[in-house]
Amino acid sequence: MTVAVLGSGPVGQTAALLLARWGVPVVLVDEHEVRDPVGSKAICQQRDTLDVWASLGAGCLAEEGLTWTIARTFHRDTELFSLKLPDGGSALPPFVNLSQARVEEVLDELIAGQPLIDVRRGHRVTGLIQPGRVVVECETAGGTRRIEADYAIACTGARGDVVRRELGQRLAGVSFRDLFLICDIRADLPGWAAERRFYFDPPWNPGRQVLIHPCPDSEFRIDWQVPEDYDLAAEETGGALDHRIRAIIGSVPYEVVWRSVYRFHTRLVPRMRVGRVLLAGDCAHLVAPFGARGLNSGVADAENAAWKLAWVLRGDAGEELLESYHSERHAAAVENAAVTTATMDFLVPQDDGQRARRLDVLTRAAHDPAACEQVDSGRLAEPYWYPDSPLTTPDPSRPFAGRPPRGALPPPGPGVLLPDVTVASGRLRDLARQGFLLLTTPGVAAAGLRSAEIPVGGALGARPGEAWLVRPDAHVAAVLQDPAEASRALQRCRGRE
Template identity: 90%
Template sequence: MTVAVLGGGPVGQTAALLLARWGVPVVLVDEHEVRDPVGSKAICQQRDTLDVWASLGAGCLAEEGLTWTTARTFHHDTELFSLKLPDGGSALPPFVNLSQARVEEVLDGLIARQPLIDVRRGHRVRDLTQPGRVVVECHTADGPRRIEADYAIACTGARGDAVRRALGQRLDGVSFRDLFLICDIRADLPGWAAERRFWFDPPWNPGRQVLIHPCPDSQFRIDWQVPADYDLAAEESGGAMEARIRAIIGAAPYEVVWRSVYRFHTRLVPRMRVGRVLLAGDCAHLVAPFGARGLNSGVADAENAAWKLARVLRGDAGEELLESYHTERHAAAVENAAVTTATMDFLVPQDDEQHRRRLDVLTRAAHDPAAYEQVDSGRLAEPFWYADSPLTTPDPGRPFAGRPPRGAVPPPGPGILLPDVTVPGGRLRELARQGFLLLTTPGVDSAGMRSVEIPVGGALGARPGEAWLVRPDAYVAAVLDRPAPDDVTAAVRRGTSFPQG
């Protein structure tokens, strides 16, 4: 029983490693013969993504990455405010800035040591059919190749048109007119290494925005919003690129490491599960990068897909469980699209009313701290909450209140990712990722399940007589009050089933 993972970027790498950890043989298909080692690309990895990678043996990514602690926001040439970021009490940082190339290098090293992963490089997917199994037709330098598998996870990215076309899917949505110039520079800028800086309408990029992120090894990523007709080659040859950079860093020596131009999109396929194929990452959804919701959401897709495919392949769940992948992760993609669209509407107002609102907010923020929350330069990536999932057993005593304030997480409860805490036996999330886990308060029977006793109160806010059922992706499936063994069995059944019809 084999799963084909189509696409060898960080989402595909993560999916392959997670499946192999569950004992599932994988064929990892990538169109590139070799990696492109240059360019920051997706640079911001959120704590829960780092947590997944740490569980796979890539804890070094959290250690190597750079975490800025201060967010400075400017309007014109005036600083509106600066915010210090809390660490959240976890052993892992809230996020790190680290180049995508380094992430891929570390994950490739893990894949090379995993005997269950068969890597096929230089294989460009041309077509895909599902005559009982998944059949992938590839083009290689040596001619056509065919790969067969029981299931597939499509992580072929924004340009994965061949896969989407074969599955009858389109990336529906909008593309933003303005472009964004992204440039990685290496420079010594004292005081900037722990700060993210965001300018609205600076004098040296009038009418548009600029964002600067620090990265390891004295590198800085600069994003300029530029007009739709921007010409990178002309700007470089005419010296205007030099002027752009000098306007920000002054006379400090610098080196351009990488640069590129992007157009941002908000697009989403209507179905993230089509038969035996699950679509993940940019192959399924595209959002503007403000808030770093692209790669981070793709890694969450990979983890959701992997544990469900593993249970189906082992016979621990019916194939209908895979439909919950679409239900849960499509809802997450819709949420990300809503958050990033609101950010883009603030950054790039679409009509006069949006222009007036933005100007009013930015003007008030210069002297009124109450306006800070309305300044939208991107809400940092966060987990999605499966409170409404059919796999989640609701608890009337812990109703889900919806999206929390920016920078906050909901209180623990059904559908919420476990807080990152340590219990006797290890980190709670690591224990959960070994399979369904029952957390019991003192005096509660484990019903024969793998279990860990937790105190009343604590980080979960557990109440006397409760048992908490946790899924293999560390999400809470149910909170049960003084459960009988049959209650636990029913919650596990609900957490591994999906209603048909």
């Protein structure tokens, strides 16, 4: 049994390491011979992403990343509000900023020490053949190569057009006209090192936005919204880029570490499972970066795909379980697209009506807390919850109330990710990630499953006599009043009901 993982960015690396942890041999394919270590790229790593990486032995990423806990939002020269990120009872920070290059370096070190992962660099995917086993056709310096695998996870990123075409998929959606200039600078800016700053219509970028993120080693990433005809080379040559930076940081010395220009998109494939191939990360969905929902959602794709493929390959679930990968993660992509599209509509109004509404909201927000709730500078990444998944057993006494207020988490219940807490048996999520887990309240006998006792109440809000079935990705599959129902809930969560 083998899984081919196509693409070795952070999503592909995570998928490969998770599969290997479940004992599944992996062929990790990438078209590049060596990595490009330049530039911050995806920098905002959310707590639950850090948690996945920590479970793989990459806990240093949370330690190395720069932790920020305050998100400030300004209109012109006025601060409208600040959001303090909750600690959530976790030892992990809510967000850290760390360059994608460093994440890849750490995950590569783990991959190098994992004998179940066979890395094939310099392999450009040119074709995929199904049905039956997946055959991956690659072009290499030595000619055409064919890799056979039982299944594949496509993590080939936004430019994975060949893979999508071979699977009959297209990234449908919209691209935004305005561009965004990104500069990584190194400078000493006291007081800016633990907070994200978002500016609407600042004097030094009138009519558009600026986002500033702190990074390790006194680096700061600055994103400017710029017109669609923006010319970076001309700005650098004429000195306008220096003026642009100095308008924000003043006269302090600085060094430009990296700069680039991007156009943002909201695009989704219609199917994230096509036969024996699962699409993940930017290969399946593109969203604007405000809220940091790109990489973080891709890592959640990888974890969802890995445990389900492992269970199918081990014979512990039927292939129908893989269809839940599409239903769960495509729903997550749709929600992320909706959230980021609303943000982009507020950032880049499409008509006079939207522009007038935005100006009204921003003006009122300076003195009206109710108006602050309408200011959209990006709802920060959060896990997607699976109450409507075919794998989840509903609990009428714990109905899912929908998306909670900004910065809040829903109460634990069916479909929700376990809170990151410590119990007598150890860290709760670590226990869950060893396979299906039945959490029981005192005096309740386990139903033939790996189990751990939890106190009544506490972080879960468990009630006397209950049993909680938890999936291998630490999401609650069922809350049962009768532990004898655990076997049926388990069958449902394996896709066999």
